Amino acid sequence: MDGAHRAALQLQQLPPASSADPVSEASFSYKENLIGALLAIFGHLVVSIALNLQKYCHIRLAGSKDPRAYFKTKTWWLGLFLMLLGELGVFASYAFAPLSLIVPLSAVSVIASAIIGIIFIKEKWKPKDFLRRYILSFVGCGLAIVGTYLLVTFAPNSHEKMTGENIIRHLVSWPFLLYMLVEIILFCLLLYFYKERNANNIFVILLLVALLGSMTVVTVKAVAGMLVLSIQGNLQLDYPIFYVMFVCMVATAIYQAAFLGQASQMHDSSLIASVGYILSTTVAITAGATFYLDFLGEDVLHVCMFALGKDSQPHLRSKKRILKLNKMPSFCKT
Numbered sequence: 001m002d003g004a005h006r007a008a009l010q011l012q013q014l015p016p017a018s019s020a021d022p023v024s025e026a027s028f029s030y031k032e033n034l035i036g037a038l039l040a041i042f043g044h045l046v047v048s049i050a051l052n053l054q055k056y057c058h059i060r061l062a063g064s065k066d067p068r069a070y071f072k073t074k075t076w077w078l079g080l081f082l083m084l085l086g087e088l089g090v091f092a093s094y095a096f097a098p099l100s101l102i103v104p105l106s107a108v109s110v111i112a113s114a115i116i117g118i119i120f121i122k123e124k125w126k127p128k129d130f131l132r133r134y135i136l137s138f139v140g141c142g143l144a145i146v147g148t149y150l151l152v153t154f155a156p157n158s159h160e161k162m163t164g165e166n167i168i169r170h171l172v173s174w175p176f177l178l179y180m181l182v183e184i185i186l187f188c189l190l191l192y193f194y195k196e197r198n199a200n201n202i203f204v205i206l207l208l209v210a211l212l213g214s215m216t217v218v219t220v221k222a223v224a225g226m227l228v229l230s231i232q233g234n235l236q237l238d239y240p241i242f243y244v245m246f247v248c249m250v251a252t253a254i255y256q257a258a259f260l261g262q263a264s265q266m267h268d269s270s271l272i273a274s275v276g277y278i279l280s281t282t283v284a285i286t287a288g289a290t291f292y293l294d295f296l297g298e299d300v301l302h303v304c305m306f307a308l309g310k311d312s313q314p315h316l317r318s319k320k321r322i323l324k325l326n327k328m329p330s331f332c333k334t
Contacts, residue, residue: 036102037102048109050083051113095225099288102217161229167222167239216253221288
C-alpha cells in the first residue's frame, strides 16, 4: 500500500506534458517563412530573367517583316518556360509564408530587372546621367536588400493551415466583411468616376488595380494552401470554397491586367511601376492582415520593424532608366 501510495504521489508531482514546444514552433514558423521568402525571391528573379530574354529577342527582331518571327526563336520560348517556372515559384510561396511577407518581395523583380537590363541593353554611360541613373539605382537596390532582410526576420508568424473550414471561417468573419464592404463601395465610386466622368488620373486607375490585386493575392494564398494540403494527403478539393476562390482569383487577375493595359496607354511605364507598387503592396498587406489576421498576437516591435522593412523597399522613381525596357512596341510587352 505504501509503495502504491508513493507511486501515486510521484505521478501527481510530474509536470503535465506539453503538446507543443514553443521554441520548436517558433523555429518551424521561421523556417516556413524562410521557405516562402526564398520561393518568392527565386520566382521573381526567374520572371525578371524571362521577361528580359523575351524583350531582348523582340529587340533583335524589331526590324523583321514578320511580326511573329520571335515565335521561331529558342530564346523566346526559353523565356516563356522560365516565366512559367517563376510564376509557379511565386504561387507556391503563398502556401508557406504569410501574405504580408510575400507581397512586398515583388520589389526583388525590380532589382533583378535593374541588373539584367544593364547587361542586355548595354547602354553607354553618360557622365551627366551617372548619378541620376546609376548611383541612385544602386542605393535603391541596397535599401531593397536591407528591407528584404527585415521583412524575412520580422515577418508575422501566422501559419494557419489553409483548410476549407478555416477559409470559410475567415470569409464570414466581421473584420473581413467590413473590409469588403468598404472596398466594394470604394471600387464602385472609383469605377464610376473613371468610366462616367473620364477621370483618367493614374491614381484612380492604379487604385482600381490595387483593390482587385488585394483580392487576387488573398485568393491565391487560399488556393495554393489548399492545393499543398491536398498534395500532402489532406484532401481539400472537395470543398466548394476552393472553386469559389479559384474563380475569384482568375477573374480579378484578368480585370487587373485589363486596367493595367489601359493605364499603360495613358501614362508613363515608370510612373505606373512606382505608384502601382506602393498602392498594390499597401492594399494587399491590409487585405491579408484583415482576412488571415497575419499580425494577430504580434508585439509592437515586430510590427514596427516589419513596416520599416516594407518602407525600405525601393521607390521606383530612381529606376526610370531600368524601366525604359518597357518603352517598346506593344508586341514586345509580354
